[in-house]
Amino acid sequence: MQDIVLVGSSGHAKVVIDIVEKAGRYRIAGLIDGFRTPGEETLGYPVLGGPSDLPALNARFDLKGALVAIGDNSVRARIAAEVAALCPQLPFVTAIHPAASVGNNVAIGAGTVVMAGAVVNPCCQVGRFCIVNTNASLDHDCVMEDYASLAPGVTTGGNCRIGSHAAVSIGAVLRHGITIGEHSVVGAGSLVLGPVDAFSIAYGTPARKIRDRQPGDKYL
Ligand SMILES: CC(C)(COP(=O)(O)OP(=O)(O)OC[C@H]1O[C@@H](n2cnc3c(N)ncnc32)[C@H](O)[C@@H]1OP(=O)(O)O)[C@@H](O)C(=O)NCCC(=O)NCCS
Structure with missing residues (x-):
């Protein structure tokens, strides 16, 4: 399985975690959330850092994708653009x-x-x-x-x-x-x-x- 990160760690992210687990295609390396302390967990997955940490995390985990797990449409759009700017080679997965x-x-x-x-x-x-x-x-x-x-x-x-x-x-x-x-x-x-x-x-x-x-x- 390929490692991905989820961007977001709230209630919507819990449901997305469940989907990724059940679909069995990707392994979640961790969560990205700039408003939480690294090491805190949601459903057993650690917060690895904020969006600005993504380039370093991408190299460390050899990430194969990212998924923005944020329910608000405008916030999701803004964060997706931020992730794309920080890691242009990192694909978004479904x-x-x-x-x-x-x-x-x-x-x-x-x-x-x-x-x-x-x-x-x-x-x-x-x-x-x-x-x-x-x-x-x-x-x-x-x-x-x-x-x-x-x-x-x-x-x-x-x-x-x-x-x-x-x-x-x-x-x-x-x-x-x-x-x-x-x-x-x-x-x-x-x-x-x-x-x-x-x-x-x-x-x-x-x-x-x-x-x-x-x-x-x-x-x-
Ligand atoms: C559409 C929405 C944003 C409206 O918000 P709003 O205009 O700020 O509404 P308010 O809460 O201030 O309520 C204003 C009035 O409109 C009524 N109202 C609000 N939403 C209504 C709706 N969907 N249908 C009928 N009446 C509604 C309220 O009862 C209230 O009536 P009152 O003045 O007689 O008490 C909100 O009600 C809504 O539907 N949000 C979506 C929530 C959702 O789907 N969440 C799940 C996401 S996974």
Whole structure:
């Protein structure tokens, strides 16, 4: 097995650790988290240092990959860019739970995580650094742009498009052919029957735009 590091060590990272262990493709050398003391552990894996320690750690462990295990889309994008700048040769890997279902003609970008019970149906394109969370279902011919996320239990119809950095929150349902604009948030439990503008927060049944949203605003 090849050694990788996970960048992040919080609750989302625990789930990603579980996926990497169950998938059995990579061995986790340790965790990168600049806000914790090296040697502290999550699920038995030590914090090795912060992002600035990565070049030295890359040489020490002969790392074959990195996975950014951070749930917030904008923070994940920022940290992924930082890791790429520090270690340009270190590839980002994907983590797909063995109990996820990935259909034919599906493309899944580097750095993306697909969790237990998720369904990605045929002809979907899932970009880089996306999250398809526990029991989320992305139906045929959907597109998730880079850094987008589906929270647990989201259901989409076919031919939907989730814009870059957009977050569809827990349990939301999207009718077929729906477009969610970039950097937007669909609130928990929403029923989305029409397009959601970019840079906005929308929720409810049916979902309505509630307000504008700036990139990076908190939503979790
Ligand atoms: C969309 C979201 C960011 C809205 O946040 P917000 O606008 O700051 O909402 P607030 O908590 O300030 O609540 C404002 C009002 O909107 C209501 N509201 C908030 N989210 C709602 C939703 N998803 N559906 C219906 N009403 C909602 C609140 O009940 C509150 O109503 P009140 O004023 O009558 O009390 C948030 O509710 C949400 O859904 N976050 C996603 C969480 C998630 O999915 N986590 C799992 C990730 S793995």
